[in-house]
Amino acid sequence: MNVIVVGAGIAGLSTAWSLVKAGHSVSVVEQGPIPNPLAASGDHHRIIRRAYRAGTGYGRLITEAYEAWDEMWADLGENHLDARGFVCISREPGDEAEDYREGLEQGNFPFDVLEPDAAVERWPFLESGSFRYAYFSPEGGVLHCRKIAASLAEWLRANGGNVYEHSKVASIDPDAGHIVLESGETMQADRIVVAAGAWVLKLFPELDGELKTYRTALAYVEPPADLKAAWEAAPVVLDVGGSVDGYVVPPSGGAGMKFGSGLHKVPT
Secondary structure (H helix, E strand, O other): OEEEEEOOOHHHHHHHHHHHHOOOEEEEEOOOOOOOOOOOOOOOEEEEEOOOOOOOHHHHHHHHHHHHHHHHHHHHOOOOEEOOOEEEEEOOOOOHHHHHHHHHHHHOOOOEEEOHHHHHHHOOOOOOOOOOEEEEEOOEEEEEHHHHHHHHHHHHHHOOOEEEOOOOEEEEEOOOOEEEEOOOOEEEOOEEEEOOHHHHHHHOHHHEOOEOOEEOOEEEEOOOHHHHHHHHOOOEEEEOOOOOOEEEEOOEOOEOEEEEEHHHOEEO
16 A cells, blocks of 8 residues: 655654555655654653553554564664663652652552652752652653654665655645645645644644644753763653642763653643
8 A cells, every 4th residue: 555644753754654664555745854852752851651541542662662663673773762760759649740649650660769868869950848759760751752753764664665854745635645745745645644743733634623733841951060071870750749740851872961841731
């Protein structure tokens, strides 16, 4: 089957990888470069972990996801997962850190609970008296998105896939399997997979109301000199506790230390 994949973020590229392996003829069309820093997955890294409630979609799929990543590393000949584990900090009863803990318990995944003094001794960037407890799980870490995207594009080209960068799609006729590029060029396929992330509403405005995209603020920082070694060796901080909905990614894969928070989540 001839398939066009619109969008070359991690979702589009991994879909193309899977289709090529299944024997299909695949073309990937990306509006910018690969990796594209404007893609939803275009940042330096993303967190992976097993801390999901068993009954949720992610909870059901996380083991399958880990297996898929392992299959991909074998094909790419390199591993872009920094499996440094993660820590969660609970600051008040019922906060998100406790929700994540329940997910680990439901999935029977390993983790160790640390009282505040023991946690501060292990991770000196924590402050005693500011949290109830912390826990660490070895099954998590950081996926290096831009390295994955570059490696997948290279793999696709080497295995018969067509990869078109700087080729912005202007319109899609999904029933006819027809796309028109901003340049006026057209492409035809048996099937079209749209993985356009935040731009999907520009291609299918009728989905507005059912589908919302959001932006969140994040910051890259330089750790203070006295804690630099501790942060470089630290696990991912999956949740800082309380109602902040905050996370911290330590320096990893050549990228800086990153802070983010759902407090800054805005619809766009």
